Amino acid sequence: MKKxxxxxxxxxxxxxxxxQVKTPQSSPSSKVEQVVGLTTVxxxxxxxxxxxxxxxxxLVPYGSMWRTGANGNSTVTFSENVKIEGKDLAKGTYAxxxxxxxxxxEVVFYKNTDNWGLPEKWNEADVAVKVSVxxxxxxxxxxxxxxxxxxxxxxxxxxxxQWEKTIVPIKIEVPTKETAISxxxxxxxxxxxxDYFSAGQYYYNSNGDMNKALSWVNKxxxxxxxxxxxxxxxxxxxxxxxxxxxxxxKGAIETAKMSLAAAIKAGNKDYEKMNNDSIAEWSKK
Numbered sequence: 001m002k003k004x005x006x007x008x009x010x011x012x013x014x015x016x017x018x019x020q021v022k023t024p025q026s027s028p029s030s031k032v033e034q035v036v037g038l039t040t041v042x043x044x045x046x047x048x049x050x051x052x053x054x055x056x057x058x059l060v061p062y063g064s065m066w067r068t069g070a071n072g073n074s075t076v077t078f079s080e081n082v083k084i085e086g087k088d089l090a091k092g093t094y095a096x097x098x099x100x101x102x103x104x105x106e107v108v109f110y111k112n113t114d115n116w117g118l119p120e121k122w123n124e125a126d127v128a129v130k131v132s133v134x135x136x137x138x139x140x141x142x143x144x145x146x147x148x149x150x151x152x153x154x155x156x157x158x159x160x161x162q163w164e165k166t167i168v169p170i171k172i173e174v175p176t177k178e179t180a181i182s183x184x185x186x187x188x189x190x191x192x193x194x195d196y197f198s199a200g201q202y203y204y205n206s207n208g209d210m211n212k213a214l215s216w217v218n219k220x221x222x223x224x225x226x227x228x229x230x231x232x233x234x235x236x237x238x239x240x241x242x243x244x245x246x247x248x249x250k251g252a253i254e255t256a257k258m259s260l261a262a263a264i265k266a267g268n269k270d271y272e273k274m275n276n277d278s279i280a281e282w283s284k285k
Contacts, residue, residue: 027070034149036157037176039082041149043159045074045096049144055164056100067117068098068161069145075113076159083173084109085131094128096147098161098168105133105168136167193227196220197235204242214242233262233271240278249282256282
């Protein structure tokens, strides 16, 4: 009986040790995702609280670089190239570091984002952008450290660092006009050869309207030739298959021979064999 009791105690102890203890983080993680014009801005960071402490000048000393949050790097991701306080910053993800001062803050967007806090060795080559920003005072007490994307228009926004009674507004300019014009011009220019080919290929594979499929593949071929290039052997191969499905065996053989010649020129043995096999098959009927 004593042995059974001891075994039960041991099993209970093992179970207790292997259990995961769940407690709230002292600086919980947060994620902000905001579309500004046509650019997505995403911020990932941890949020410490003041808890009655004087933050800037004491908890966060003036004149020393700060991780700008808690725990791992606070990161900012831009889906498009942007400007930070007028300076160019390529799209991508950056660690956010700051050096707080009473009259201005130095803000750094750093390429290496794998650090826990500040990098052990600072690398100037990883500094993507460094700007100086004037802090603002607020009468409202911000208990928990906050990074937000505010004052949003089609062309710009403010990345606001807020804690205690300080706000640091970092101006972001986004390329909405350039992105919109590029999208409009691309759309109004019409589908590309590859778009027509994909449409024709889909209709063929899904047993759709073969006449439409042939029309679209023909457009893909025509656009390619009009661009001063030779029709790809896979375009011609697809056209021959559609012609065969429309019972135009003569046309299918002629197109397959063109695809065969192009495949031989490109050194593609797979398409060479497929075309030879199809030509032999269609010639029997």
